Amino acid sequence: MTVVHLTEHAPAASVPLPDAAGRAIAASRILDTAAPDPYRTGHWTLRAGSKVGAVSLAVPGGDPVTVRITPKVPIGRLFFLIGYSLDPCGWRNGDVEVGDHDELLPALAHAVERQVDRALRQGLLQGYRTVEDSALVVRGRIREAEQIRRRFGAALPVEIAYDEFTTDIAENRILRAAVERLLRLPGVSQDVRRRLLHQRVRLADVSPLVRGQALPTGRATRLNARYQHALHLARVILDGSSPEHTAGELRVEGFLFPMNKLFEDFVTVALREAFRGTDRICRLQDPHHLDEAGEIRMKPDFVLYGSEGVPQAVADAKYKAEKAGGYPDGDLYQMLAYCTALGLREGHLVYAKGHAPHAAHRVRHAGIVIHQHALDLDRGPADLLREIRSLARQMAPGVTV
Template sequence: MNRHSDLEALREGQVLESVALTRDEAAALNSTDLVTVQPGADGWRVTAAHTVGAIRCGDLVIRVRPKIGALQVLRLLARAHGVAGLKVDELLIGVAEDPDITAVLALLFAEEASTAMAAGPMRGYRTEEQTLSVLRGRLRLRDQELRRFGRLVPLEVTVDEWTTDTDENRRIRAACRRLLLFADAPQSTRDRLAHLDRLLADVWLVPRGALLAPWTPSRLNTRLHRLLHLADLVLDQATVEHRVGTVEVHGFVLSMAWLFERLIQQLLTEASGMVRVMAQHPRPLDIQARLTIKPDLEFTDGARVVAVADTKYKLLDEQGKFPNADAYQLVTYCARLGLKVGHLIYAAGEPRPEPFDIDGAEIRLIIHSVDLQQPVANLESQVETLFDNIVTATEQQSSHWRS
C-alpha cells in the first residue's frame, strides 16, 4: 500500500497503485483534472496523465511535476501569454532540486513585486457612485430626483477617487492571495508575499469566483507590466477551488496539452503576419448541425480558411508513426473545410519526412514536431519554419490538385 506522501512526488504520466483514500478524497481528486482515481484490487489507482501542478485536497497534498521541468513550463506559459523575454534565473530558484510550478511562480512573483513596488503601489483615478451628506464630485440629477424626491440631502454624486484601489492593484493582490493559499514556497518567499498583501491592504479583494476587470498596458502602468503578466499566469490558469463532500480542494492545475496548443497558436500568430490564426472555432459537421468540429488551429486570409492544423501533446514513436485516430480527425477537418492538405503538430519526436496521401480523398497529411525542451528562442525559430512549411505546402497542393 502506497503512502499519502507518495502523492507529493508524482511525475507527469506516472501511475501509482494501491493508494489508501476515502471515497470523498477519491471523488475530490477526480474533480480536479490533475489526476484520475479508479478503484483497484487493493486501494485506489492514481494516474497522473498530462496535467501538472499542485493541489491540497483536505489533508492531502498532490503534486505532479512536468517532464520538461517546472522552469521550462513557466517560460513556455509566459510565452504562450505573449510575454517575450521572461528571465528565469535558475540560480535564483533555490526552493528545491526539482521545484514544483507554484513554488517557482511564487518566487518569481515576489521578486518582480519587490522591483515594481519599490516606489509604493501605483495610484490612479477610480470613478465611483456615492451617497454623501455634502456635495463632492458631480451631482447625478436624475438619481437625486428619483431616489430623494426633491430632498436636498443625502446627495447622489459621482466621485473620481485618487486611490490605490485600481484594476491593476486588484489583480496583483488577487494573485498574491492565490499564491499564499496554495504555493509551497520557502518561508522567506511567503513572508515577501504577505508583505505585498499588507502593502495593498486598501485594495478591494475581489470575492472568489468574481471576474476581475482586465488590465490594459499603458505608459502610466509601465513599471507594473511584468508583474501584471505574472499575475495573469497565476489567475488565468485552471485554478481549483471547490468542495466535494467533506473535502475542500484548492490548488493550481495546468493542462500541458492546452499549454502546447496555446503556445503554438501564439507563436504562429506572431509569425503569420496577415494570415489570421483561430483556435477551437466550432463549426457544424452535418447539414442539420447536430455534429460539430473544433479544429485546434485554422488559418484564414480574411475571406476563407486556407489551412488547418491539429496540435497533439504526444510523442511520435521511433518510426515517426502516430495513432490512426489523429489522422481520421484531421481528414474530417479537411473534408469539412474543403482543404486538400492538413497538418499534425506533435510535441516531440522525429516525424517521417514523406506526407500521407489519403486514398480516395485527395487529402494530404503532413506531420511536424516541436521540441518543448529547447530554449524559447529555438522554439520560436522552429515555429517560424513550421509556418513557412504550412504556407509552402498549401501553395503546392493547391496548384497540384488543380493540375
C-alpha cells in the same frame, strides 16, 4: 500529512496510502488513474495526466493529503511557454526568476513574488477610479436617475459620481488577489511565504477582489508598463484553473495547470506571431460547422486565411508524445473533418514530441494530405520558435515569415 509526488504522464505508480486518502484522491478527479492496487494491500495505483501543480485535500476522518505533480519539461522552459503565450512581444526566456525550485507551485510562487516586488519598487501604481456615493455636497456629477429613485425628490443627500485618483485600481487588486491565493496554497516555502506576506502588507489598502466575479480587464499602457510581467503571472494564478471547492465532505484547494492548454496556447500564439506583418489573417479557435445544416460545430485551434478571407491552412495542437504504435488515429480523423469542412487539401497536427520531426499521410479517395509535426519541448526557446517558423512556411508556401 501525507504527501504524494507524481510526474505528468508518467507510468502508473503503486503508492502506500490509507484507504481514506486514496478515496479522497479518487473523488477529487485530479488524476487520470486512482484505484486500489489489486496486488498490494494498503497501496493505491496512481497516474497523473496532463495537469501539473499541487493540491491539498482535507480527508474526512483522516490526515490531509497533498498531491504534487511535476511537469516533464524543465521549469524554466515551462515559464517561457507561459510567458510567450501571454505576451509574445514583451516577454522572453530569462525574464522570470524561478530560483532553484524544480516543482511548479514553489517556482511559480517564487516568480510571482519577485515580479510583484519589482512592480512595487517605485511605489503602488495610482490611477483614476469611478466612485458612486451619497454626499451632502456635490462632487463630480449628479446621478439624476438614482437621485429620483432613492430620494423621491429630496435635495439632500445627493447621489453623485466622480473620478478618484487612488491606488485602489484593477492592477493592484489583481496583484493582491494573486498574493493571497499563493499564501493559501500548499508547497510554498517558508522563505517565499514570508516575502509574500511582505507584499501583502504593501497592498493592504487595496480592496480585495470579490470571489466568483470575473477579473478586472485592462490594457497595457506606458503608465503600467512596470506592472505587466507581474500581472501576467498573477492572471495565471487567478485564471480559474486552480481548484478550490467543496465536493460533498471533500475540500480541495490548490493549483493545477493544464499542460495541454498551455501547449495549445503556445503553438497557436507562436504561429500567429510568425505570420505577423504578412497579408494573412490568423484566427484562434475559430468556430465552423461540419455539416451544411450548421448543426455539427467544430473549432480548429488555428486557421489561416488569405487577404480575401478564404481559408488557406489549418492546424491543431496536441499535447501528446508519440508512442510505439504512433499517434492516435482519432487525431487524423478530426483533421480530415477540418480539411473537408474548410475545403483545404492539407492539414497540420502539431504534437509535443515524436520520433520523427514530420510525417505526412495522403487520404485515399480524398486527395487530402495530413501532416504530423513534432516539437521537442526540451529544446531552447530560440530553437522552438525556429521550428514554429519552419511549420508556418510549410503551411503557407511562398509567404515570407
